[in-house]
Amino acid sequence: MTTPEDQPSAQPPAPESDDRVHRSSAGIASGALLLALVGWLGIDAIVAGEGRTPWLALAMLILVVPLVVAFTLRPAVYAGQDRLRVRNPFRVVVLPWGQVAALRSGYSNEVVAKSGTKFQLWAVPVSLRARKSAARREARAAAQGTPGSGSGRSGLGGFGGSSRAVPQGPVRASTDQVMDDLRNLWEGRENAESAQGEVTVRWAWEILGPAAAGAVVLAILLAMG
Template structure:
């Protein structure tokens, strides 16, 4: 096929495919945060409706001091990763690291991201030493069964299925490290490491704390 001037049609460059972020979050942390917020809302509403004197105002001032940190440490943390970068949402800060800036990830007593010559803790993937010990015991039993000729102790695990012989935090780190190894050397993995503070959490918490201290001081 040719253009109107007789030159070959170069065609339209196909757009680079984009993939949805792979998201990792702590479900128990989210559940505990929602429950804490529900209890706090009930107590604060009761104080506002039934309290006397400055009690309703103190309850309102205490609301952001309690609610925003709970949101920050339980509901907000998440890890989002795609072929371009890993984005870590910690309670008070967000780390946006293209794969080329990531030196590695590791899971010890906590999960850590090593990027741009610095170390960042990943709050969204808590390490459970008890879960890790249970997984290690299952792995040892499976290995012993295989050595003694007992065969497979369960159904064959498909790719992408959770591995019962590995703790959840270790599986997440393995998955993210695999994405890093696959994409760090590619053009789409290049970029600059960026960190930003979560001011929508910090500002109302500080404002509420100032209001709370002022109300208590003048009582």
């Protein structure tokens, strides 16, 4: 006679892998610096200002801080097994891989839905300078006869040593490499049953609301003279 302990227990399904998050390190750094500067100037004006100055400074803080956060700290791209979630300054767009028509890189990186709607990837900005730098490194590696970055491992062989570079593939700018990774994930998952659905777009009222309130208060204070 078998007991409940002897019966094989149902194994829970393996958890899905976490989304890969892509963000701009330069944007985060600049956002932190801007917030520190704005906060220092605003708080100083509120504490030491006279007359309407503290109120104007407060209204400016309510207006400016959400905008700085929106354009620097907020943008992110979440790439999962079933969908791409794009968090831009004022909107959050969720695209199942089955609804993605293309991932384009030009002067900006963008995802195109099958409906034809384009959404810019604010968190993956194009750097023409980085592209040129990568092209120069690739050209130098090609001139030296070592494909790729030229930073491959080298091994010593025999007395005196002779090195052999291991090919590493073409040199790519970091954001271009991110786009390559997104394309590979999309191509591998676009026909998956779980990667189908509708595109959803949500406005970031947590950013728009405070910014609008600060703009209204600032306008009222300026109108009052």
